[in-house]
Amino acid sequence: MEKAFPIKIGLEIHGYLDTCEKLFCMCKTDFLDAKPNSLVCPICTGQPGSKPMAPNSDAIKKMIQIALVFGSKINYSNIIWQRKHYNWADLPKGYQTTISGMHATTNATSGKFKGINLTELHLEEDPAQWNPDSGKINYNRSGLPLIEIVTEPEFSDAEQVIEWLKSLLLSLSYIKAVRKNAGIKVDVNVSTYGERVEMKNLNSLEKIRKAIGYEILRQVENHDKGIVQTRDTLAFDEKSGKTIKMRSKEGAADYRFIPDPDLSMIKIDKKIVNKIKSGLPEMPEVKLSRLLKKYKVGEKDAKILTKNLELVEFFEELVNHCIDTVKNMSWVTIELLRVLNYNKKTLEDDDVEILPSHLAELIKMVESGKITVLKGKQIMNDFVPKSFSLAEHKGEISNIDDSAIENLCKQVISENVHVVDEYKSGKVASLNFLIGQVMRLSERRADYKETTKILKKILGGSE
Ligand SMILES: [Zn+2]
Structure with a gap:
C-alpha cells in the first residue's frame, strides 16, 4: 500500500490593525x-x-493584545525596525518598514491557536495599492499598520485552514484588534513530496481554499510523473483557478534587510503588557460556555450568537431585562437577524441603533398578549436602523378587541364570497386565506386564535 503523502500547509496572515492613524504618520486609516x-x-x-514619525502606540498595543490572546512570548527589547528592500510600483521608498527579516527580533514568538503552533508575529506597514491594468497608484493604504502572524506548517488540508482562519478572525474581532471588512492577505506555503512552494497575497477565504486545493493536486500529479518540486513562489490566478510561477529558488527575492536609521528601537514596558492582559475581553469559547451553562441557551443558538460579538453582547444585555431569553430566543437569532439582513445592515454599523430594552418591551407585550406575534414581527421591521419605545405607540399597536375582530370577519366574509363557498364545500385551507385577510385589515392587531374562532363560528363550522 502506498504511504499517504505528507501534506504540510503553513500560513503568513496579514491583518489590518484597527487604529485611527497610520503607523508612521498621522494620516487617517479609514481607507475603505x-x-x-x-x-x-x-x-x-x-x-x-x-522622515517617519515615532510608531503609532495604538498599533503596538493591538499587537500586544493579539500576542496575549495566542499566549505568545512577547519580546521586550532589541526590537529594531528593518528596511525590507524591493522595487515595485506600490513602494515609493523602495523599502517596506517591518519588524522582521533574517536576523531581526520579532515582536513575539511561539504561541498557539486552536491546536496550531505559531512561529512568530510582528508589525509592519502596508504598501500602496497598485492597479496593474491602469498603472494608477492609490496611497491610502500606504503606511497602514499591519500585523503579520506566521504559523508552523501544521495544517493538512484546505478545509482545516478555512475553519481555523474563521475562528482566528472571530477571536480578533472580540478584541477589536483588526479592522472589520478590510479583509486579510495571506501567503500560503504548501509542501507535499518536494520542496515547499509559497502562494502570495491570497485575499479571501475562497481564494485560499481554491489555491490550496489546486496546488495539492498539481504537486501530487507532478510527483506521479516524476517531476521534482523546487522551492517556488507562485501567484494564484482567479480566472483560470491555477497557480502561476513567479520565481524559483534561484531567483529568490533578496530583500537586503538593514536596520532603519530613522527609527529608534522599540522597548515594551512589562507594566503596560500586564495592564493590557488584565483588560482583555472574553474570547468566543468562554462566552459560548457561559451561554450554555449559565443561560441554558441551546447549542445551535449559542453558536449563532457567539459568531458575532455585537450580537452576543446584545443578547447578554437583553437577559438583564428579565426576559425568558431561552423561550424568546428566536426574537434575537431569527427576527433581529432577519430584519438586519433584509436591510443589509449589521449591529456594528454606525447608523444602526437597536436597544435591547426596546426589544425587551416588545417581547413582554407579545408574552402578555397585548400585541400579536405578527404585530411584533412587523414592529421589528421598523426597528432598523433605530428602535423605539412601544409605550408611546400603545394605542396604535395593541390588539383590537373581539367585537372589532368580529366586524372585520364579517367584512372579509362579505368581500370573499367564493372563498367562503370553497371553505363550506370542504376546502379547509381556504380558512387560512380569510384569516390572513382579517390580519391584514387589522394591521396584524387581531389575535390569531380569536380570529380563527370567530370566523369558524360565523361560518357555522365546528370548533
Ligand atoms: Zn501619511
Missing part, C-alpha cells in the same frame, strides 16, 4: 470609503527628505 489618494502626506507617499 475614502477617495483615492485622499489619506496621504509626504511620509506615507515616501517623498524625498520625509
Whole structure:
C-alpha cells in the first residue's frame, strides 16, 4: 500500500490593525470609503527628505493584545525596525518598514491557536495599492499598520485552514484588534513530496481554499510523473483557478534587510503588557460556555450568537431585562437577524441603533398578549436602523378587541364570497386565506386564535 503523502500547509496572515492613524504618520486609516489618494502626506507617499514619525502606540498595543490572546512570548527589547528592500510600483521608498527579516527580533514568538503552533508575529506597514491594468497608484493604504502572524506548517488540508482562519478572525474581532471588512492577505506555503512552494497575497477565504486545493493536486500529479518540486513562489490566478510561477529558488527575492536609521528601537514596558492582559475581553469559547451553562441557551443558538460579538453582547444585555431569553430566543437569532439582513445592515454599523430594552418591551407585550406575534414581527421591521419605545405607540399597536375582530370577519366574509363557498364545500385551507385577510385589515392587531374562532363560528363550522 502506498504511504499517504505528507501534506504540510503553513500560513503568513496579514491583518489590518484597527487604529485611527497610520503607523508612521498621522494620516487617517479609514481607507475603505475614502477617495483615492485622499489619506496621504509626504511620509506615507515616501517623498524625498520625509522622515517617519515615532510608531503609532495604538498599533503596538493591538499587537500586544493579539500576542496575549495566542499566549505568545512577547519580546521586550532589541526590537529594531528593518528596511525590507524591493522595487515595485506600490513602494515609493523602495523599502517596506517591518519588524522582521533574517536576523531581526520579532515582536513575539511561539504561541498557539486552536491546536496550531505559531512561529512568530510582528508589525509592519502596508504598501500602496497598485492597479496593474491602469498603472494608477492609490496611497491610502500606504503606511497602514499591519500585523503579520506566521504559523508552523501544521495544517493538512484546505478545509482545516478555512475553519481555523474563521475562528482566528472571530477571536480578533472580540478584541477589536483588526479592522472589520478590510479583509486579510495571506501567503500560503504548501509542501507535499518536494520542496515547499509559497502562494502570495491570497485575499479571501475562497481564494485560499481554491489555491490550496489546486496546488495539492498539481504537486501530487507532478510527483506521479516524476517531476521534482523546487522551492517556488507562485501567484494564484482567479480566472483560470491555477497557480502561476513567479520565481524559483534561484531567483529568490533578496530583500537586503538593514536596520532603519530613522527609527529608534522599540522597548515594551512589562507594566503596560500586564495592564493590557488584565483588560482583555472574553474570547468566543468562554462566552459560548457561559451561554450554555449559565443561560441554558441551546447549542445551535449559542453558536449563532457567539459568531458575532455585537450580537452576543446584545443578547447578554437583553437577559438583564428579565426576559425568558431561552423561550424568546428566536426574537434575537431569527427576527433581529432577519430584519438586519433584509436591510443589509449589521449591529456594528454606525447608523444602526437597536436597544435591547426596546426589544425587551416588545417581547413582554407579545408574552402578555397585548400585541400579536405578527404585530411584533412587523414592529421589528421598523426597528432598523433605530428602535423605539412601544409605550408611546400603545394605542396604535395593541390588539383590537373581539367585537372589532368580529366586524372585520364579517367584512372579509362579505368581500370573499367564493372563498367562503370553497371553505363550506370542504376546502379547509381556504380558512387560512380569510384569516390572513382579517390580519391584514387589522394591521396584524387581531389575535390569531380569536380570529380563527370567530370566523369558524360565523361560518357555522365546528370548533
Ligand atoms: Zn501619511
